[in-house]
Amino acid sequence: MLYLDHAASGPVRPEVRAAMLPFLGDRFGNPSSHHTVGEDVAGALEDARRRVAAVVGMRPGDVVFTSGATEANNLAVKGVAVAALLRTGRPGHVVTTAIEHESVLSSVEYLHRVHGVAVTQVGVDRDGVLSPAALAGALREDTVLVSVGYANNEIGTVQDAAALTAVTAPARIPFHLDAVQAAGWLPLAGTGADALSLAGHKIGAPQGVGVLAIRGRVPLEPLLHGGGQERDRRSGTQNVAGAVGFAVALELAEQERADAAARVAAMRDAFIDRVRERVPEASLTGHPSRRLPGTASFTFEGVSGEAILLELERRGVVSSSGSACAAGSDEPSHVLVALGVAPEVAQTSVRFSFGHHAVGDPAPIADAVAASVAAVRSR
Numbered sequence: 001m002l003y004l005d006h007a008a009s010g011p012v013r014p015e016v017r018a019a020m021l022p023f024l025g026d027r028f029g030n031p032s033s034h035h036t037v038g039e040d041v042a043g044a045l046e047d048a049r050r051r052v053a054a055v056v057g058m059r060p061g062d063v064v065f066t067s068g069a070t071e072a073n074n075l076a077v078k079g080v081a082v083a084a085l086l087r088t089g090r091p092g093h094v095v096t097t098a099i100e101h102e103s104v105l106s107s108v109e110y111l112h113r114v115h116g117v118a119v120t121q122v123g124v125d126r127d128g129v130l131s132p133a134a135l136a137g138a139l140r141e142d143t144v145l146v147s148v149g150y151a152n153n154e155i156g157t158v159q160d161a162a163a164l165t166a167v168t169a170p171a172r173i174p175f176h177l178d179a180v181q182a183a184g185w186l187p188l189a190g191t192g193a194d195a196l197s198l199a200g201h202k203i204g205a206p207q208g209v210g211v212l213a214i215r216g217r218v219p220l221e222p223l224l225h226g227g228g229q230e231r232d233r234r235s236g237t238q239n240v241a242g243a244v245g246f247a248v249a250l251e252l253a254e255q256e257r258a259d260a261a262a263r264v265a266a267m268r269d270a271f272i273d274r275v276r277e278r279v280p281e282a283s284l285t286g287h288p289s290r291r292l293p294g295t296a297s298f299t300f301e302g303v304s305g306e307a308i309l310l311e312l313e314r315r316g317v318v319s320s321s322g323s324a325c326a327a328g329s330d331e332p333s334h335v336l337v338a339l340g341v342a343p344e345v346a347q348t349s350v351r352f353s354f355g356h357h358a359v360g361d362p363a364p365i366a367d368a369v370a371a372s373v374a375a376v377r378s379r
């Protein structure tokens with residue numbers, strides 16, 4: 001089987017599994033316990049926190065371990081906006097884009113519905129790029145947060161994070177970067193972001209662990225209340241095995257990043273060229289060059305994306321029609337619609353996402369795509 005859905009989830013790395021195993025065995029203590037069994041585990045948790053902080057260029061105390069990036073995004077968006085509301089007594093204004101992950105879009109919708117927070121979804125261009133000028137134009141005197149995805153999970157377009165944070169920094173508006181898809185491909189430190197979300201299962205750690213790294217100066221209201229773990233920003237006994245695995249995965253992803261990005265981008269380009277050569281109706285979505293090294297997404301006008309996926313799977317190629325959350329729904333992708341793609345064309349989309357360790361000739365995959373499109377078309 002050729003698995004080309006790494007943007008949805010990838011396998012746990014052996015090094016990560018090995019690092020986690022002791023915490024699923026003998027090292028079982030509660031990191032909040034004041035005895036040697038707990039303190040041993042607390043030490044490992046703090047070591048993991050330091051290692052994550054080093055990769056993202058923040059302080060260990062800025063790292064909040066979560067149950068994944070959905071929680072990290074909810075915590076960033078709701079936590080910052082509600083903290084501002086409590087401080088000022090005003091609902092405030094949040095800026096995001098129309099192509100964000102559902103965990104961001106649903107969080108801003110919640111803020112609007114429950115707390116009356118004003119929301120602006122800034123438009124992106126046809127390639128999915130948010131321009132610094134468009135962001136600047138959306139800011140208001142009462143803007144309390146900007147939340148933008150570093151790299152889009154459906155089309156792979158990469159935003160110029162430094163140029164965007166340069167817009168918000170002078171106004172001292174906290175900038176949250178959903179860096180889930182960027183990890184292991186793009187630098188995470190030095191973006192200028194005040195908060196950054198990451199998910200373990202996109203970098204070789206398990207599902208169900210993630211991080212919100214948020215600078216200490218940004219006031220944050222917790223979502224989960226209880227024992228005050230994670231410096232009172234996320235109560236609940238930590239998933240220590242997950243945190244340890246996450247730190248190992250992130251460190252390795254960072255060490256291997258430059259090599260992986262160059263190798264996989266070359267493979268992806270060869271794949272794109274061959275698909276275009278062999279499938280006349282293939283149209284690449286997202287930015288032609290400012291895209292994640294592992295992502296190639298197409299629309300195949302006139303041919304159902306779901307039907308192509310089934311044909312591909314019969315030929316041993318596993319891919320997806322866009323985001324895993326939207327997969328299976330009949331709705332066209334909100335991302336493609338925001339780029340100006342007609343809804344009926346958006347329903348012909350297929351996303352191929354290579355993993356960081358991908359090697360080999362992508363021609364057979366492109367040939368399977370051509371055969372699958374031809375098979376669906378000839379029905």
Ligand code: PLP
Nearest residue numbers: 068069070101153178180181199
């Ligand atoms: N943000 C982006 C850009 C994603 O791609 C994903 C996962 O697909 C998430 C957030 C949510 O992450 P998790 O699956 O850890 O909840």
